[in-house]
Amino acid sequence: QVQLVESGGGLVQPGGSLRLSCSASRSISTIYAMGWYRQAPGKQREVVATVTSRGTRDYAGAVKGRFTISRDNAKNTMYLQMNSLRPEDTAVYYCNAAWSGERSVYWGQGTQVTVSS
Numbered sequence: 001q002v003q004l005v006e007s008g009g010g011l012v013q014p015g016g017s018l019r020l021s022c023s024a025s026r027s028i029s030t031i032y033a034m035g036w037y038r039q040a041p042g043k044q045r046e047v048v049a050t051v052t053s054r055g056t057r058d059y060a061g062a063v064k065g066r067f068t069i070s071r072d073n074a075k076n077t078m079y080l081q082m083n084s085l086r087p088e089d090t091a092v093y094y095c096n097a098a099w100s101g102e103r104s105v106y107w108g109q110g111t112q113v114t115v116s117s
Contacts, residue, residue, distance in 0.1 A: 094107055
């Protein structure tokens with residue numbers, strides 16, 4: 001069973017920055033894709049950013065230019081650098097991953113990000 005563990009969430013003022021990490025219990029060098037999602041209270045979970053095995057990155061329009069997704073294969077860790085945070089970025093952030101040739105999609109337990117003054 002693969003485990004994904006998010007960390008780095010917290011309380012930050014508007015305009016501030018946070019870096020989320022997602023550590024995998026197995027090598028991510030053979031992933032098909034990994035991504036960050038978020039769910040705000042009363043709303044559906046939505047995609048924030050994704051990265052494919054070839055390194056192609058994609059972002060939701062609301063975060064483009066402010067958030068950056070990256071991964072470190074040597075550390076089996078994916079990151080989400082979040083800058084210029086806004087109150088509307090407040091949500092629980094989840095990472096997910098799918099490996100090439102496998103059907104399962106794995107999710108982490110989530111980390112809370114709160115943007116408030």
